[in-house]
Amino acid sequence: MxxxxxxxxxxxxxxxxxxxxxxxxxxxxxxxxxxxxxxxxxxxxxxxxxxxxxxxxxxxxxxxxxxxxxxxxxxxxxxxxxxxxxxxxxxxxxxxxxxxxxxxxxxxxxxxxxxxxxxxxxxxxxxxxxxxxxxxxxxxxxxxxxxxxxxxxxxxxxxxxxxxxxxxxxxxxxxxxxxELKPRLPLEAVYFENRYATDEEQQELIAAYDRDINEYYWTRSENNRMDNWSRKHIEKLTKKISLSGMTEYVQSKGMNVN
CATH class of the missing domain: 3.40.109.10 (NADH Oxidase)
Incomplete structure (x- = not known):
């Protein structure tokens, strides 16, 4: 109930x-x-x-x-x-x-x-x-x-x-x-009404979230480290990793061709 x-x-x-x-x-x-x-x-x-x-x-x-x-x-x-x-x-x-x-x-x-x-x-x-x-x-x-x-x-x-x-x-x-429960992004960073948020609006929210995530990583009971959300994903997305193979594989199965 x-x-x-x-x-x-x-x-x-x-x-x-x-x-x-x-x-x-x-x-x-x-x-x-x-x-x-x-x-x-x-x-x-x-x-x-x-x-x-x-x-x-x-x-x-x-x-x-x-x-x-x-x-x-x-x-x-x-x-x-x-x-x-x-x-x-x-x-x-x-x-x-x-x-x-x-x-x-x-x-x-x-x-x-x-x-x-x-x-x-x-x-x-x-x-x-x-x-x-x-x-x-x-x-x-x-x-x-x-x-x-x-x-x-x-x-x-x-x-x-x-x-x-x-x-x-x-x-x-x-x-x-x-x-421990991992903190999620603030609601205001993922839910907008009528228009998408500006970079300036997002930056303030994400900066605060980065501080929360860093505290979570540092104080959790396992695998402690100093890290935050934005830096983790900036580094991940700027790594020069090979992306070859996935598109070819999917298309070899007759999918996502056109």
């Missing part, structure tokens, strides 16, 4: 959302099949553009495959978790019931940036539902983009057909840590 606390409306769903934190250490307990299916069914209830449901979820349970993915990502929680879900953009399913002529007629739209964007958004909405469902069951989660560090190898591991690409993973399990 909704109730007011300190002027704010709260309920169990909001409490779960507002207490989200990424968990990177799990107890050695596998999720029962019932919980896995509940999480997937919750993911399926997310909104979907034109009801395309243009995503698939692959549960990675084979210890050999999980070990191989750990080698790719260099993150232990990829292997050590209760269950690992890989979310994929999936336009292939839309073609299954089409005849050969219809498949040819669908090709331009299937290979468009618009269709790929739809698939990414559908998968992301489903993933957020999955995270919320898992955390409502008392489980911990972490969303991982690192599974794409060798995206071609992952594609081969999962046997993905044309018009299907992997996007990210979600590790779920019984938490074996309780990290």
């Amino acid at each position: 909704n109730h007011t606390t300190s002027g704010k409306m709260t309920n169990e769903v909001l409490s779960t959302i507002m207490n989200h934190r990424s968990i990177r250490k799990f107890k050695d307990e596998r999720l029962p099949r019932e919980q896995v299916e509940t999480i997937v069914r919750a993911a399926q209830m997310a909104a979907s553009s034109s009801f395309m449901q243009a995503y698939s979820i692959i549960g990675l349970t084979d210890p050999t495959l999980k070990r191989e993915l750990r080698d790719i990502t260099r993150t232990p929680y990829v292997e050590e978790n209760g269950h690992l879900f890989i979310f994929c953009a999936d336009l292939q399913r839309l073609t299954v019931m089409a005849d050969e002529q219809e498949k040819q007629d669908m090709k331009v739209m299937l290979e468009s940036s618009m269709a790929y964007q739809i698939a990414i958004v559908d998968a992301t909405l489903a993933a957020q539902n999955a995270v919320l469902a898992a955390e409502s069951l008392g489980l911990g989660t972490v969303i991982m983009g690192a599974v794409k560090k060798d995206i071609v190898r992952l594609d081969q591991m999962l046997g993905l057909p044309e018009y299907v690409t992997s996007l990210f993973g979600i590790a779920v399990g019984v938490p074996d840590q309780q990290p």
Whole structure:
């Protein structure tokens, strides 16, 4: 039931959302099949553009495959978790019931940036539902983009057909840590009314946020460091890293071509 606390409306769903934190250490307990299916069914209830449901979820349970993915990502929680879900953009399913002529007629739209964007958004909405469902069951989660560090190898591991690409993973399990909540950007830095904020308006807000984030990093119980939000991402986005391969991979799957 909704109730007011300190002027704010709260309920169990909001409490779960507002207490989200990424968990990177799990107890050695596998999720029962019932919980896995509940999480997937919750993911399926997310909104979907034109009801395309243009995503698939692959549960990675084979210890050999999980070990191989750990080698790719260099993150232990990829292997050590209760269950690992890989979310994929999936336009292939839309073609299954089409005849050969219809498949040819669908090709331009299937290979468009618009269709790929739809698939990414559908998968992301489903993933957020999955995270919320898992955390409502008392489980911990972490969303991982690192599974794409060798995206071609992952594609081969999962046997993905044309018009299907992997996007990210979600590790779920019984938490074996309780990290502090990480402060988010001020509401005024992400929510504007009627027009986008000016740089000057943003700079003041972000400067204050940088101070809050630096204090968070310095005082948290694990992995203390001096850092702030803006400097971290400026340095990340100015690094000369190789971006080759991702576009070629996606287009080789017949997606985001035009």
